[in-house]
Structure formats: C-alpha cells, structure tokens
Amino acid sequence: MPLRALFDGALFAESYGEGPPRVLALHGWGRRGNDFARSLAGFDALAVDLPGFGATPAPAEPIGARGYADVLAPVLEMFDSPPALLGHSFGGRIAVCLAAASPERVGPLVVTGTPLLRKAPSRKPSVGYRLIRTLNQAGLVSDRRIEEIRRSRGSADYRAATGVMRDILVKVVNETYEDELGRLESRVMLLWGGEDHEVPVEVAEESLRLIRRSGGSAELEVLDGVGHLVPTQAPDALARVLEEVMAR
C-alpha cells in the first residue's frame, strides 16, 4: 500500500482500508510495515515503518523498546478508539511497552515471535545445521564452510546494523519485559511459529504464565510448520487471530 507521511515525515506508515484505522501494526527488526500487507488486506489499519527502518528516519539517540513506545505514543491519538496492536518480534516488544504505558489507549494485543524474556531456554540448533555439523565431523563439509555458516547464523542483525541502529540493537536485545507483562490490562493473543528458532515457543509459554500469574488475560496459539516470520509466512493465520481478538 502507498506510504503516508505522519507528523511531517517524522514517521511513515502504510494505511489499509477506507475507514478510520482500528489496528496499529509494528514490524520486526530489519523489516518494514509492508510485512503486514497480506495480513492486513481486509482491515482498517496503519502499519508504520518504525524509526530506522523502511522510509522512517532513525532515532537521534540509542533508545530501547520503551523509547520506541514513547515515540509512537502520539500515533495512538490518531485512532478514534483504542486500536488493536499487532507486533512482530521487535515490534512486539514495543507493543507490550505501549500497552503497559498507556492501558487506556490500547485495545487487544496480538504478539508474535517476540523475545519478551531474556532468559530464553537454550536454543536447539536446526535440523539443517545439525546435519551439516555431522557432515563436517565426517569430513564431507569443510571447516571453512562450517565457519561461514556459523558466522551467518550469528548476529546477522548486528552485522547489518549501522550507526545508532547498532547501539539500539545492543540495547534492545538486553531488555526484558517482566514488569510490562505483569501490568498488561489488554487481552493478549500470543501467536507463535512452531518452528521459530529465533524466539522459541518456550518464550511464549513463559510469557503466557507471567501474564496469567498477574491476573492478565492471555492465550497462546502455535502454528505448526511456521518459522519466525509469521507475518509473511502465515498471513492468513495472523489475520484470523486479529479478527478474533477484535470481535470479542
């Protein structure tokens, strides 16, 4: 969808639908609002390019997800009624911070593939990587090749980020949101890729426990065969879940 400049170009967003927007979508690190093009096709929604991604200029300072939530807070004023927040990965961090900071201005939350807790269980390497590692031990894949793979499996986001965005990334990956999760008043739907190796389902399960323990309302749905990029890999499921939480 075409971009629209908000706040004189401080922020850019794609707008979906003809009516007043009812959904605010926040994309993941290194992505942009267009990730939600297929999920939001039937909705009245805004999908922003977060500062530093897509068309939106980077923040001046290395802010974390809470800082991003502060930057986005004025966007909430553009909605007639509290919008549903849809957050993927990094965008989910911001969605949770926004909802915790401004509960009266935020509707239900759909959060997918988001590292809300830092104490992630140890990651099990992917089947593909384990196979290559075995082949390497058998002498069928060179040490050099496996080193390349290891490097590419490392922090690709970190290597791709430059300037203030690299500082932001470092800040953000060290954040954890137990406080925010315990304060959520919005209903939360956690939608997770069963094959998400970046943020495994265990993170979602632990987040679910935390929200419920504080008396919050949350559910988890795991999508079989889907990885980390739920907005582009499972747009129909994302649209269905969004419709469900908005209908309730």
Added chain:
Amino acid sequence: MAKPAVIFGGPSDEHDISILTGLQVTRALGEVHAVYWSKTGDWFEVESDLEAADFADGVPRRSRELSFVAAPGQGLLIKKKPLDIEVVVIACHGGPGEDGTLQGLLDLAGLRYTGPGQASSALGMDKLAFGAAMAAAGLPTLPRAIVSSGEEPVPDFEGPFIVKPRFGGSSIGIELAEDWPTVLALKRGSSFFDQGAVVEPFLVGSRDLQVAVRTYPKWELSAIEAPARAADGIYSYDQKYLAWGGEVSAGRELPATLDPKVEEQVVRLTARVTEAAGLRGIARIDYLERDGEVVVNEINTIPGSMAAYLWIDPPISREQLFRDMVDEARSGPVRRFSVAGSDGTALRSAGTIASKLG
C-alpha cells in the same frame, strides 16, 4: 598475450551483485584478466577461479594491486606496466561502473569495452533524462517529474506516486507514496534521494514487462518476461536481485503470455529505444503494460548476469552471449577525440593573458 579484462565490483550499491555477474563472465570466457574494483574504488587483479564468498569480507587474499591511468596506451597497470588488455568487459552494476564514469576513463585510456559508450551510459542511469529523451523521440512513456526541494510545482498527475532516486539502476530506495506531502517528506528524509528524486504516477492494474536486447552479431530480442510484483505493487530489490540469474524467483512468467498486439508493441518500441538511447551490448528494457497499451519505463544498460536468463527464445547460452559481447567490443572502434580547429592560430595571435584580464 592480449586478453579480455573483466571488471566487476566497484563503489556502488550493487557491488555484490556485480561480483556475481563478473565471476560468471570470467568463468565463461576462460582466459581473462579478472579485475576486481573494490568498494573503496581500488583496483586489483584477482584469481579467475574465485567464488563469490571469497569477496564477502572484502578484497580476496593474493590479490595484486593495480593502478588506473586514464591516458593513451595506459589503462590498468600492474607495477607501472600496463596489463595487456584486448578489450574490457564491464560487469559493473549501478554507480560509476554503469553511469558513464568508467566508460569515460576507458575512452581516455584508448581501451575498447562492452556495453554502451559514456553518454548513453549516463543517459540510462538518469531516470529524468532518459524519460525525457524517450518522450522527445516520440515514444510512449509515463509522465515523470522531478521532486523539487521547494513545495512547488506539484506534478500535473494524481497520486499515488512512485518515488524513485533520480540516479541509479536498481530498485533500491523506490517508494510508493499516497500523496504529494508524503513525496516531499520522503525526499527530505531518505538518503536515497540526496541526488534528486523523480515521481511518476502509479499505474493501478498495470504489469511490468521486461525484455533484453542485444546489438551483435545482429539486433535481437530475448523472450519477454512478466516479473512478479510485491504485495504493494513495486518490484522490489529482493525480488529483482536476490534470485540473481532469475532461475529461483517465484511468480515470474517467462515467456509472458501476451496479446500479439502487445508483443508487437514491445518489439517495435525496443527497436526504437535501442536507437534513441544509443544501446550496445546487452541491455534490459522495462515496460509497463495496461489494457493493451505499452509504455517505456526504464532501461538497464548492464543488467544483472547480462540478463542471460531471458535468452530462452531464441535459446542462447551464457557463454555465447558473453563471447558475442566481447566480439562486438573487439570489432568496434575506440573513441577518437577531435582536435581539428586547434592548430595554434588562436594561440599565436592571442597576445598576453594579462591583456585579456585587463
């Protein structure tokens, strides 16, 4: 023995893609000087059997440093001695390797090279000038306007607008904007538009058609392709390049199913663009088609992997395509600069410089 020199890389957004093209050409041609032009603009002769990953972290090991001297009989030098270059294959995409800068240097060094000359190269990389030249030649084009740094003038067509960097060959930086204030905000905010931006109307319901054309051994068209579009209607950088060579990308239609009248327009327009834009070598021309009407959109004078994947009808192997390019350059003239009229008469009668200033 004189050999072709394949130049690839270069200080360009498309540096990495150029390496992929350059290594293909190097491998297909066999006996060549493989010349790597680094991101910092330095020149190296590299082994011709390197893989793409060898360049992932910069200049490969065992590269030999070269220098470039833009004077007759010079060109690329190793330890002050010119490489024995028969012809240069320019496998650069975007930036100075495609925009006429390198072509101009090779002209000054008296070297023959593949692809169009300096002026045509520069025209192909300037979307405003290219559109205007095609319109002046009477060819159907989209209206295209410069985004001026002031608020006016608003173009005389309606949004949504496609905003593109004025210079540059790839889809990097292209945005779809809902209205004119958004266009101006994008121009202010994005570094991609620092050298200028152009807008054109977004043709809802149109589709892209692409065709490659070559000028040797005879003027010839490839199959016509209808590439897939992103969900927002723009043909993205990822789609265009990450499936380099084109074999992997999903959703493209090659050859495209076309109304014979549309196909006839593409063939006719391509012949005219070839002439009006001064094409040579292998170029790719991008058209937009809607309701049977075809308009010229953009040109790529050095397309990724020389658009080799488009040459399925008639089928032409990559090796054949690259060899023909070399033959074309080899058989062509080097650029001559005229000094006619500068026979010293004006100098002898000029008097002193001081008398001119006085």
